[in-house]
Amino acid sequence: MLQGQEAGGGATAAATVRSAPLVAVEGDIVTLNWKCFSEEGELLESSDQSEDPTTFEVGAGDIVGNRLFEAFDEAVRGLAVGDITELKAEGGEWKPELLFMVPREHEEIQRLEGRYKNMGGLKEGLVIQLSNGGMALVVKEDEASVTLDANNMLAGKSLLFQLELVAIDRPSS
Incomplete structure (x- = not known):
């Protein structure tokens, strides 16, 4: 912003007045665009794909x-508007005890089959919600059993x- 200031002798001098950029502080409502990359640099997901920035x-x-x-x-x-930063997120340790094989006749598998019937049942790659509220990935399924991985998806x-x-x-x- 330019403001006119009177200098000695009646001449007007132009001075540049710059205010510090607004930076995000506690209580502000901020909106971000984001991109998520794998360790190998592959773009996995972004706010562009979801068509919604995060606020x-x-x-x-x-x-x-x-x-x-x-x-x-x-x-x-x-950060000020336009600033870009990077953040590394670790998924934590993968725990083998959270990988388990459940017989098809188990009541939880029966419940899940009913719940996910309209999605084709329990199929490999499907992320399901267990009765305890936890999430699990169907790793393998066959006639006798279903193998579930209840680790954090980023483990x-x-x-x-x-x-x-x-x-x-x-x-x-």
């Missing part, structure tokens, strides 16, 4: 209790997120 209140990560969301929340603090993997801050809305006090 949240800075500081809400403490309340939500999701580690990835907490990391996003921390990463945007101090044993690292992901790289590229975050671009596209908007900051600071609620007025």
Whole structure:
């Protein structure tokens, strides 16, 4: 912004006045575009694919209790609109005890078969919700049993997120 200032002798001098860019702080509503890459650099998912940028209140990560969301929340603090940052996320250790084979006649498998019947039943690659609320991946299925992996879907993997801050809305006090 240019402002005219009167200099000595009645002449007007132009001075450039620059304000510091608005940066994200706790309480701001921020909007991000993001991309998620595999360890090998393959683009796995992005906000472009979902057609929805991610919007949240800075500081809400403490309340939500999701580690990835907490990391996003921390990463945007101090960023200005247009800034891009990267964040590495580790999926944690893969635990072999969370891989289990369940006989087809087990009541949980029967319940799941009914629930996912309209999706073709329990098929390899299907992510299902167990009766305890946990998620599992159907790893293998045959006539006698279904093998489920209840590990976090990112277990044993690292992901790289590229975050671009596209908007900051600071609620007025």
